[in-house]
Amino acid sequence: xxxxxxxxxxxxxxxxxxxxxxxxxxxxxxxxxxxxxxxxxxxxxxxxxxxxxxxxxxxxxxxxxxxxxxxxxxxxxxxxxxxxxxxxxxxxxxxxxxxxxxxxxxxxxxxxxxxxxxxxxxxxxxxxxxx
Amino acid sequence: xxxxxxxxxxxxxxxxxxxxxxxxxxxxxxxxxxxxxxxxxxxxxxxxxxxxxxxxxxxxxxxxxxxxxxxxxxxxxxxxxxxxxxxxxxxxxxxxxxxxxxxxxxxxxxxxxxxxxxxxxxxxxxxxxxx
DNA sequence: AATAATATCAGTAATCATTACTGTTTTGAT
DNA sequence: ATCAAAACAGTAATGATTACTGATATTATT
Numbered sequence: 001x002x003x004x005x006x007x008x009x010x011x012x013x014x015x016x017x018x019x020x021x022x023x024x025x026x027x028x029x030x031x032x033x034x035x036x037x038x039x040x041x042x043x044x045x046x047x048x049x050x051x052x053x054x055x056x057x058x059x060x061x062x063x064x065x066x067x068x069x070x071x072x073x074x075x076x077x078x079x080x081x082x083x084x085x086x087x088x089x090x091x092x093x094x095x096x097x098x099x100x101x102x103x104x105x106x107x108x109x110x111x112x113x114x115x116x117x118x119x120x121x122x123x124x125x126x127x128x129x130x131x
Numbered sequence: 132x133x134x135x136x137x138x139x140x141x142x143x144x145x146x147x148x149x150x151x152x153x154x155x156x157x158x159x160x161x162x163x164x165x166x167x168x169x170x171x172x173x174x175x176x177x178x179x180x181x182x183x184x185x186x187x188x189x190x191x192x193x194x195x196x197x198x199x200x201x202x203x204x205x206x207x208x209x210x211x212x213x214x215x216x217x218x219x220x221x222x223x224x225x226x227x228x229x230x231x232x233x234x235x236x237x238x239x240x241x242x243x244x245x246x247x248x249x250x251x252x253x254x255x256x257x258x259x260x261x262x
Numbered sequence: 263a264a265t266a267a268t269a270t271c272a273g274t275a276a277t278c279a280t281t282a283c284t285g286t287t288t289t290g291a292t
Numbered sequence: 293a294t295c296a297a298a299a300c301a302g303t304a305a306t307g308a309t310t311a312c313t314g315a316t317a318t319t320a321t322t
Contacts, residue, residue, distance in 0.1 A: 005289050005298045026279080041301045046280060048299095064193045064246070066309090067279060078234060080242065092237045099227045100249065103209060106223045108254035111211065115195070116247040118231065123239035136269045136318050157308085172272045177309060179270095197280090198308065264322085271316065277309080287300065292293105 009040060010048045017058060017072035023079070023088040025067045063088055063117055082122035084129075089122060140171060141179045148189055148203035154210070154219040156198045194219055194248055213253035215260075220253060 012033055017024070024032070030045045049070055053060040061069040063081045069088050071079075078091040096116070104111045121129075143164055148155070155163070161176045180201055184191040192200040194212045200219050202210075209222040227247070235242045252260070 002298080003290090007288080007299055009300075039301060041303095043281080043302080044300060050281090062193065062195045080234070080238065080240065082240065089238075089240075091234050093234050096227075096230045096233060099230065099247065102227060103211070103222050103224050103249045105225075107211065107220075109211065109213065109220075109252055109257055111249050111251040113250045114247055115250070116230065116245055118234045118242050119244045119246070120242040121240055126240055133269080134319085138270055138317080140271075170272060172274095174273080174310080175271060181310095266321080267319090269316105269318075271314105273314100274312085276311070279308090280306080282305070283303085285300105285302095287298105289298070290296100292295085 007048075009037065009044050010052070012037065013045060013048050014052060014057065014072065017070055020072075021090065023061055023069040023071050025069055027067070029070070061088065061117075062115075078116055078118065080118045080120065080122070082125055083119050084121055084125040087122055087124075091118065138179075140168065140175050141182070143168065144176060144179050145183060145188065145203065148201055151203075152221065154192060154200040154202050156200055158198070160201070192219065192248075193246075209247055209249065211249045211251065211253070213256055214250050215252055215256040218253055218255075222249065 013029055016029060016032060026042070026045050026049055029049070030040065030042050033040055033045075049058070049060070049068075052058045053070070056074060057072075059071040059074055061071055061079060063069055063079065065081070065086060073090070076095065078093060078096075080089045080091050081087070082089070099116075100111050100114055103114070144160055147160060147163060157173070157176050157180055160180070161171065161173050164171055164176075180189070180191070180199075183189045184201070187205060188203075190202040190205055192202055192210060194200055194210065196212070196217055204221070207226065209224060209227075211220045211222050212218070213220070230247075231242050231245055234245070
């Protein structure tokens with residue numbers, strides 16, 4: 001209904017996200033692209049991140065630190081958030097979709113998805129806190 | 132270091148939360164208490180909810196709808212969020228703590244917690260959408 | 263019961279992430 | 293080359309939350 005037109009800003013935002021494994025926020029994307037796009041608008045970054053997330057080309061991560069993070073890896077996987085440094089890290093783990101079956105056992109609605117974030121102290125923070 | 136003093140506003144906020152199973156937001160708490168506390172301040176509600184959450188007397192739920200919900204039931208349990216009506220519903224389900232072990236298998240940090248929210252269509256919305 | 267110290271309050275202003283608006287520029291089809 | 297509309301930059305507005313300020317309430321001490 002609303003044909004999508006090309007924009008080099010959107011392409012740059014998606015390309016940038018694909019080069020990163022650290023799940024940047026909108027503001028990080030904005031600041032990283034500013035050298036190449038001196039008059040890029042923060043609103044453009046937000047609009048395109050929302051659009052790409054709606055299209056399913058990226059993931060929007062609400063990790064609970066007050067600002068959304070984004071991930072160009074849309075394959076099913078989970079995330080860990082370090083309670084100390086705040087970094088968001090991919091987890092390599094087997095699937096746990098059976099938790100939806102467990103959750104649905106005594107529930108009269110339809111469960112069709114879940115989000116899970118793991119918390120704790122990341123490897124780097126573990127090392128640096130050893131005396 | 133900072134001795135806690137009694138306040139009837141804080142007591143009322145906690146008491147109110149204990150009467151509810153629908154996980155109200157700060158604004159809902161505020162509006163529900165206004166008849167009894169005509170000059171209650173929204174800031175007071177926010178401050179006390181944050182304080183109670185820090186003390187572990189209530190849970191802060193970041194369900195992803197942009198505004199935090201609160202729960203006076205601090206026993207371990209999970210939540211379902213209806214994608215249609217937005218209601219937050221307690222789930223009665225067995226424990227799934229083994230997902231932390233699964234997540235930790237190929238991870239070099241320490242995992243000490245997780246949050247999981249289940250999404251879908253609640254029982255009421257399922258019924259009302261049947262023609 | 264009066265006093266003093268300070269936690270808490272009400273009311274308001276400020277902050278921060280995000281979204282909406284407006285007039286201009288780009289895109290893509292004719 | 294022309295035109296409709298998608299997208300833009302820049303800015304204003306929104307909404308949830310937090311911080312500030314001077315007044316009030318609570319608690320311990322006299």
